[in-house]
Each structure stands twice: as structure tokens, then as C-alpha cells.
Amino acid sequence: MSPSNLNFELKGTKLTMERPHRWRLRHHPVCRRGKKVMIIILDGWGEQIPDDFNSINVAPTPTMDALKKTAPDRWRLVRAHGLSVGLPSDEDMGNSEVGHNALGAGRIFTQGAGLVDQALATGKLYEGAGFKYISSAFAQNTLHLMGLLSDGGVHSRLDQLLLLMKGCAERGAKRIRVHILLDGRDVAPGSAPKYIDILEKEFVDIRNMGCDACIASGGGRMAVTMDRYENDWGVVKIGWDAQVRGEAPHKFATAMEALKNLKEANPKLDDQYFPPFVIVGPDGNAEGPILDNDAVVSFNFRADRMVMAAKAFDLEEFDKFDRGVMPKIKYAGMLQYDADIELPKHYLVTPPLIEKTSGEYLVHNYVKSWACSETVKFGHVTFVWNGNRSGMFSSSLEKYVEIPSNKGIPFNDNPEMKAIAIAEKARDALLSGKFDHVRVNIANGDMVGHTGDFKATISACEAVDRAVKIMLDAVEEVKGIFLITADHGNAEDMVKRNAKTGEPILNSAGEPEVLTSHTCNPVPCIIGGPGLPKGVKFRTDLPNAGLANVAATFINFHGFEAPWDYEPTLIEYKED
Numbered sequence: 001m002s003p004s005n006l007n008f009e010l011k012g013t014k015l016t017m018e019r020p021h022r023w024r025l026r027h028h029p030v031c032r033r034g035k036k037v038m039i040i041i042l043d044g045w046g047e048q049i050p051d052d053f054n055s056i057n058v059a060p061t062p063t064m065d066a067l068k069k070t071a072p073d074r075w076r077l078v079r080a081h082g083l084s085v086g087l088p089s090d091e092d093m094g095n096s097e098v099g100h101n102a103l104g105a106g107r108i109f110t111q112g113a114g115l116v117d118q119a120l121a122t123g124k125l126y127e128g129a130g131f132k133y134i135s136s137a138f139a140q141n142t143l144h145l146m147g148l149l150s151d152g153g154v155h156s157r158l159d160q161l162l163l164l165m166k167g168c169a170e171r172g173a174k175r176i177r178v179h180i181l182l183d184g185r186d187v188a189p190g191s192a193p194k195y196i197d198i199l200e201k202e203f204v205d206i207r208n209m210g211c212d213a214c215i216a217s218g219g220g221r222m223a224v225t226m227d228r229y230e231n232d233w234g235v236v237k238i239g240w241d242a243q244v245r246g247e248a249p250h251k252f253a254t255a256m257e258a259l260k261n262l263k264e265a266n267p268k269l270d271d272q273y274f275p276p277f278v279i280v281g282p283d284g285n286a287e288g289p290i291l292d293n294d295a296v297v298s299f300n301f302r303a304d305r306m307v308m309a310a311k312a313f314d315l316e317e318f319d320k321f322d323r324g325v326m327p328k329i330k331y332a333g334m335l336q337y338d339a340d341i342e343l344p345k346h347y348l349v350t351p352p353l354i355e356k357t358s359g360e361y362l363v364h365n366y367v368k369s370w371a372c373s374e375t376v377k378f379g380h381v382t383f384v385w386n387g388n389r390s391g392m393f394s395s396s397l398e399k400y401v402e403i404p405s406n407k408g409i410p411f412n413d414n415p416e417m418k419a420i421a422i423a424e425k426a427r428d429a430l431l432s433g434k435f436d437h438v439r440v441n442i443a444n445g446d447m448v449g450h451t452g453d454f455k456a457t458i459s460a461c462e463a464v465d466r467a468v469k470i471m472l473d474a475v476e477e478v479k480g481i482f483l484i485t486a487d488h489g490n491a492e493d494m495v496k497r498n499a500k501t502g503e504p505i506l507n508s509a510g511e512p513e514v515l516t517s518h519t520c521n522p523v524p525c526i527i528g529g530p531g532l533p534k535g536v537k538f539r540t541d542l543p544n545a546g547l548a549n550v551a552a553t554f555i556n557f558h559g560f561e562a563p564w565d566y567e568p569t570l571i572e573y574k575e576d
């Protein structure tokens with residue numbers, strides 16, 4: 001990241017001066033103001049060897065294939081994972097939050113995962129006001145920890161949960177109840193028992209420290225609690241009933257028993273879709289309903305899928321579902337999930353402060369923007385794009401359009417999702433002449449890729465390609481410029497691979513093991529359109545460029561030099 005201050009020396013003394021900040025951007029020497037610019041984010045669309053397990057390769061994608069032929073001048077790859085997007089290491093796959101943050105902000109910020117790691121390693125987490133708030137319940141009441149149980153590193157991490165549990169027990173927690181959400185989306189389907197086993201083993205140590213600890217409830221992340229962008233409050237409600245009231249249709253003595261029985265009853269059940277269950281003691285009573293004066297921490301660091309639950313736990317006024325008798329709890333998030341609305345009021349780790357994003361610059365420079373996606377990705381291209389900021393910068397210069405996602409249909413049953421509807425709306429927005437900047441997220445590659453259903457993901461990719469064609473035709477018509485990229489990989493790889501050979505790993509039945517997660521692959525970045533000045537092409541001196549380099553690039557397309565502290569633009573100008 002570029003330094004935010006000017007450092008200099010005066011008579012041997014080191015001084016730091018804050019750079020004056022200006023919103024007005026300088027004019028670009030080559031790209032003229034006033035061009036219509038279309039930004040297309042293909043969610044979960046990475047680049048990977050074109051074999052039979054790459055659904056993008058198998059799907060008919062004539063539009064995207066034709067664009068690839070413009071490499072290297074107008075088609076290149078950019079990094080979308082690990083350090084390039086502010087994650088702790090290059091072993092970390094990309095995800096929508098860090099990807100859209102980087103795309104919208106044009107800089108790389110240390111993200112929630114790394115901030116929590118640091119706060120735990122330094123012990124700062126235990127010194128903050130958030131921890132003081134929850135720890136006042138430790139001596140007399142129960143501490144509830146609720147969140148995603150895996151080491152996927154997208155929303156949460158198991159090692160952080162274990163450290164937090166231990167840290168709380170060391171600091172006086174007498175009773176801990178963990179409300180687990182099964183993953184199978186950022187990690188292998190069917191891997192939930194592995195994580196439960198690790199957690200149960202940790203409980204032994206915790207109990208030896210004089211703290212009574214066990215799992216209290218559970219369920220799959222897509223069915224219980226972790227809905228987002230208000231797609232389905234029913235998902236949060238069934239989580240609430242299990243976690244707070246100790247009520248669920250399924251009751252078991254242990255989480256392992258829950259998994260075994262529910263899987264036997266429905267062998268096709270994936271971890272992500274497990275129904276809610278409650279753990280009960282020998283007397284049949286729930287092990288850990290949430291009661292008056294208890295402390296509750298949601299240990300996910302990522303915001304989007306915890307905002308709705310945080311509202312239910314934190315807000316006094318709440319009308320999204322009937323919470324029943326609301327216990328008087330002390331609730332904190334691992335992070336604050338929405339700083340603008342101070343949700344939640346208490347949190348253990350301060351989130352990254354992502355300011356001066358491209359959206360705000362465009363508004364200050366009178367560029368009119370229009371952004372759209374369907375519900376399941378709507379916040380990605382608005383809230384996350386704007387640095388996790390609710391609302392718009394200017395209601396007169398911006399318009400955000402949400403297309404309702406299908407409800408109650410598995411994504412693999414309708415792999416087209418709303419791709420064509422989004423594309424048509426974007427086309428109309430561009431042709432209306434009212435907007436200079438039209439930005440969309442097309443969700444299919446990611447949402448269908450996560451189901452692990454190969455055939456459906458192929459259809460998803462085909463739909464994405466058709467949607468791209470509709471939008472590019474509109475760019476052609478208005479003589480505009482387009483930039484297509486993705487936030488991370490997913491659909492391009494549907495199998496687990498041997499890290500050395502790249503060959504698919506086979507399961508005991510001799511079939512390739514399904515990969516439902518994102519990947520560490522780079523993603524394409526493609527520019528073009530009749531409005532792109534002749535001689536503008538990708539520069540070749542940034543081989544390791546990543547998503548954070550994209551904002552400077554499209555700011556250029558709008559006719560401006562990028563802000564001085566943004567990652568460098570991907571383009572250069574060469575006369576033929």
C-alpha cells in the first residue's frame with residue numbers, strides 16, 4: 001500500500017506531514033471525460049487449466065472466449081487471493097468481501113481475518129471495551145459463542161475460536177456454550193465431523209481449567225442464521241429459536257449424534273444445508289438456551305452473513321420476526337459488522353477502516369453511477385464495494401438497483417439465476433444516457449459453483465456468457481468502454497486437486513472429490529469497447545497486479561488520473 005503521509009527530515013529530526021486530501025481528480029492525458037463505462041464483476045470466475053473439471057471451459061462461452069483472444073493487450077490475469085486482497089497469507093483463497101473491497105477501494109487493507117489474528121496474538125482483544133463488556137457476565141452467567149465452524153478463513157476460523165475460548169476461560173469464564181454453524185462451502189462437503197472433533201477435544205482442556213463447555217446447538221450455514229442482504233429472515237429465525245430458545249425439530253445428546261442421525265435420514269444432505277438441531281442433557285432440556293445476563297459473541301469476522309443475526313441480537317426495536325421474550329444479553333461481534341449504523345454496538349476487534357473509495361471519488365467528480373445485482377450479491381457491489389458502508393454517497397448522482405433473487409429454489413435447480421435480468425437492466429441503464437458508470441455483479445459462477453453440481457455450474461457459466469453479450473452490445477451502441485473482471489475463482493475448478501500434479505483427487509469410489517469452495521486462482525481482467533482510446537492497452541510491468549489495481553484503471557476510463565495513494569493503473573498508452 002502507498003504511504004498515507006509525507007515523511008521528511010528537517011535538521012536531523014524526522015518529521016511526518018499529513019498529505020492534504022483533495023477529492024477533485026486531475027484529468028487523464030489520454031482518456032476523455034464523459035465516456036460511458038460498464039464494469040462487470042463475474043462472481044466466482046477464475047482462470048484455471050482448461051480441463052474437463054473446469055465448468056467455464058466445458059460451457060459454451062463464445063463471448064468470453066472471443067475476448068480472450070485480445071490478450072495480452074486487452075485481456076490479462078490479476079491476482080484475487082491471499083496478500084493481494086489483504087488476507088493473512090497466499091494460502092488463503094479469495095472471497096467476495098475482500099475482493100469487492102479491493103476492487104472498490106483501489107488499495108489493499110488488512111482484512112478481518114488478519115486483524116483478529118493480530119488482536120489474539122498480542123492479547124489486545126482482551127484489553128478492549130468489547131471484551132470488558134462481555135466478560136462482566138463470566139463469573140455468574142454463560143458465555144455463548146456462535147458462528148461458522150471451519151478453517152475456511154472466509155467468515156471465521158476455527159483456530160481463532162479455540163484461542164478465544166481458551167482466553168475467555170483463562171479470564172474467568174465459568175460456562176461456555178458454542179452454537180455451531182456447519183460449513184461444507186468454504187471447506188469440503190462432509191468435513192463437519194472433523195471440526196466438531198477438534199472442538200470437542202478442546203473442551204477437555206477448557207473443562208480442566210474449571211470451565212464447563214459444550215456445544216449447545218447447530219445447523220448448516222445456508223439453512224440456519226447465515227442468510228445475507230435480507231434474502232430470507234426465516235433462516236435467521238430458525239437459528240434464533242435453536243440458539244436462544246433451545247427449540248428445534250431435532251434434539252440430540254451430542255453434535256456428532258446429530259450429524260450421524262440427520263445424514264442417515266437424508267444421505268444427500270450437505271453440511272451447508274443441515275436443519276437446526278439442539279443439544280439436550282439427560283433430562284431432555286436444552287444444554288444452552290440464551291438466558292438473561294448471558295454474554296453472546298458471534299465469532300465470524302466477516303460481516304455480510306452476520307449482519308442479520310446481529311440485528312436480532314443487538315437491536316431493541318426489531319420487527320423482522322417474533323423474537324419471543326427477549327433475554328437481556330450482553331452481545332458483541334468479533335468485529336463491528338456495519339460501522340455506519342454501529343452494528344453491533346459492542347465488538348472485540350475494530351474492523352478495517354476503508355475510506356476514500358472509488359465510488360466516493362466518482363461522486364465528488366460528478367460521475368453518475370448506477371449499480372445492480374440480485375439480492376444474494378446486491379451488497380457486494382454496493383455496501384462492500386464502498387468499503388463496507390451502508391447507503392449511497394449521493395442520492396442524486398447514484399442509483400442502486402436490486403433484482404430479487406429466487407427464494408426457496410436451490411441454486412443448482414435454476415442456474416440462470418437473475419443473470420439475464422441484471423444484464424437487461426444494465427443495458428437499459430447504459431442506453432438511457434443517464435449514467436456514466438454502470439456496475440454489476442453477476443452471481444452465477446459463484447452461487448452455483450458452491451453447490452458442487454458440475455452440470456448446473458456449466459449452465460450457470462453459459463448464462464453468464466449470454467448476460468455479458470447483452471451488456472457488451474450496449475457498450476458498443478453507446479460507444480463506451482467496458483471492464484470485465486471477477487472477485488475470485490470458483491466455477492473454473494470443481495474438483496480437489498493434487499497440489500503438485502494438478503490431477504483431481506479421487507475418493508474411495510474412484511470419483512473426483514467435489515470442490516465447493518472458492519479457489520486461489522487468478523481472475524481475468526478484460527478491457528475494450530469502441531470508447532477505449534486507440535493505443536490504450538495493458539502495461540506489462542505489473543505482472544503481480546491484483547484486484548486493487550482495477551479501480552485506478554476504470555477511474556482513468558472516466559477521464560481522470562487515479563488518486564495518488566491508489567494501487568497503480570493497469571493501462572498505458574502507446575502510439576502505434
Ligand SMILES: O=C(O)[C@@H](CO)OP(=O)(O)O
Nearest residue numbers: 095096097154185186446
Ligand atoms: O457465500 C459466501 O458467504 C461466500 C463463501 O463463504 O462466498 P462469497 O465470498 O462469494 O460471497
Ligand SMILES: [Mn+2]
Nearest residue numbers: 043044096487
Ligand atoms: Mn464472490
Ligand SMILES: [Mn+2]
Nearest residue numbers: 044446447450
Ligand atoms: Mn462465494
